[in-house]
Amino acid sequence: MIESPSGFWGPVVWIIAAIVALLIAYFIQRRGEKAYKKGVQSETFLMGNPKLSEGETHVKAHNIYWGFFEGLKKYYVPTITAHTGIINDHLIWLIAGIAIVMIILFVAGGI
16 A cells, blocks of 8 residues: 555545534534424524514615725725726736736846
8 A cells, every 4th residue: 555645645534534524513413403483483583673674674875885985085086087998908907017016026036
């Protein structure tokens, strides 16, 4: 039998470990509550409060990320105005970014 440098074959150990973990999870699951109340346990949990109608629970906001965009407006406004949506422009920016990184690595002596 050919042995690996660590003394045992790794995949077999991982398979055994997975089987043991699944057995442990199965036994933990079997110890759980066996009773199931169909009407009560299938309702939506809302912190112990009764579920309200869709209109009462809807968060009214133009944009949920308003504060995020407002805080980074100095970054997003130039980015949005430079965005054309044309794939050629995206590829030019990608190639230019890679070229800048390569120049920095070449100057720094990384390559």
